[in-house]
Amino acid sequence: MSAESIQAPQSDDDVVVRLTDVHKAFGSKQILRGVSFELLRGRCLGIMGGSGTGKSVTLRHIIGLMRPDQGKVEVMGRDLAEVTREELQEMRKRIGYVFQEGALINWLTVAENLALPLQENTKLSKSEIESKVQEKLALVHIPDAGAKFPSEISGGMKKRVGLARALITDPELILYDEPNAGLDPEISRSINHLMREVSETLNVTSLVVEHRIECIKTVADEVIFLYDGKVHVHAPVDEFFHSQDSVLKGFLGI
Ligand SMILES: Nc1ncnc2c1ncn2[C@@H]1O[C@H](COP(=O)(O)OP(=O)(O)OP(=O)(O)O)[C@@H](O)[C@H]1O
Ligand SMILES: [Mg+2]
Known part of the structure; x- marks a missing residue:
């Protein structure tokens, strides 16, 4: 070695x-x-x-x-x-984890996928969660993707969403x-x-x-x-x- x-x-x-x-x-x-x-x-x-x-x-x-x-x-x-x-x-x-398989939840929108870890793990209000979601979507350069479903976006965009979700809890x-x-x-x-x-x-x-x-x-x-x-x-x-x-x-x- x-x-x-x-x-x-x-x-x-x-x-x-x-x-x-x-x-x-x-x-x-x-x-x-x-x-x-x-x-x-x-x-x-x-x-x-x-x-x-x-x-x-x-x-x-x-x-x-x-x-x-x-x-x-x-x-x-x-x-x-x-x-x-x-x-x-x-x-x-x-710890943020970007999975090999992507692992987005198909029946939730991009924004809902991102919000989930915050709803489950923090006491942030609805509007605080919305602004965090928007901040992370902007960070990965897809500010307008929030309302889309995973099936509607490309593989590259899914990776960006996966990254944004991994970063959502800072x-x-x-x-x-x-x-x-x-x-x-x-x-x-x-x-x-x-x-x-x-x-x-x-x-x-x-x-x-x-x-x-x-x-x-x-x-x-x-x-x-x-x-x-x-x-x-x-x-x-x-x-x-x-x-x-x-x-x-x-x-x-x-
Ligand atoms: N939970 C498990 N039960 C049994 N075997 C497992 C389990 N997890 C991993 N393995 C086995 O351990 C070995 C290593 O798996 P691992 O997923 O870490 O490989 P990897 O280096 O990530 O490969 P790849 O580049 O294909 O993703 C494989 O032979 C796999 O089948
Ligand atoms: Mg592997």
């Missing part, structure tokens, strides 16, 4: 996510075999790796939807093995699972620039699972390559794409 030039944290307060020796198996299939990495406040970390290597599984550990068989998952200073259900619910409000950490999936190259580029813009304007910490190189180059500060259940390479984005590691070079096709 190469870890050259990855900044060491100044203090534990700077560490938003830390996985230490995480193992996870499903039946006899061992997926994670000792995954360790740290993500510092304000940074964007890309996760690359072949299909089925456990990228989505890693994200699910970070929001506490899965528990490791062995090892430790710390998020925003808390060891997830030690938090109660209620504390985990509270923590999840500070999270400190945002997790993206394949934000480019199903998009053509031009729309992908606009989504990637939007993600970069969002992380810069909101100064949010983010983690992006994506196998498209262009996406990772646009949005990530540093990148992890998952291979054989472990972090095989962890390097700043420029070094990552010039790595001499033969397995990574094979994966990237360089």
Whole structure:
């Protein structure tokens, strides 16, 4: 593994996510075999790796939807093995998740989809919720989409709505699972620039699972390559794409 030039944290307060020796198996299939990495406040970390290597599984550990068989998952200073259900619910409000499948509710309008997490988790009034919804739609550059239903909008626009929904509670950490999936190259580029813009304007910490190189180059500060259940390479984005590691070079096709 190469870890050259990855900044060491100044203090534990700077560490938003830390996985230490995480193992996870499903039946006899061992997926994670000792995954360790740290993500510092304000940074964007890309996760690359072949299909089925456990990228989505890693994200699910970070929001506490899965528990490791062995090892430790710390998020925003808390060891997830030690938090109660209620504390985990509270923590999840500070984490935005952009799902691989989009996951918008088809029978609700775009605005209603965005309002839902606020109705369920906050005491904001109807008009406060409306103005937050409008603010996030403007942030992702679709101010007029609120009244539309998911079936009426394009794949690229659905991704924007998914991003707006993930941002609706003003999270400190945002997790993206394949934000480019199903998009053509031009729309992908606009989504990637939007993600970069969002992380810069909101100064949010983010983690992006994506196998498209262009996406990772646009949005990530540093990148992890998952291979054989472990972090095989962890390097700043420029070094990552010039790595001499033969397995990574094979994966990237360089
Ligand atoms: N809840 C589960 N029960 C059983 N097996 C699971 C479960 N979740 C994931 N797996 C298995 O774990 C492996 C890793 O899955 P994961 O979804 O993390 O892959 P991935 O790296 O995200 O791949 P892709 O790029 O295709 O999305 C797969 O073989 C998958 O079938
Ligand atoms: Mg996945």
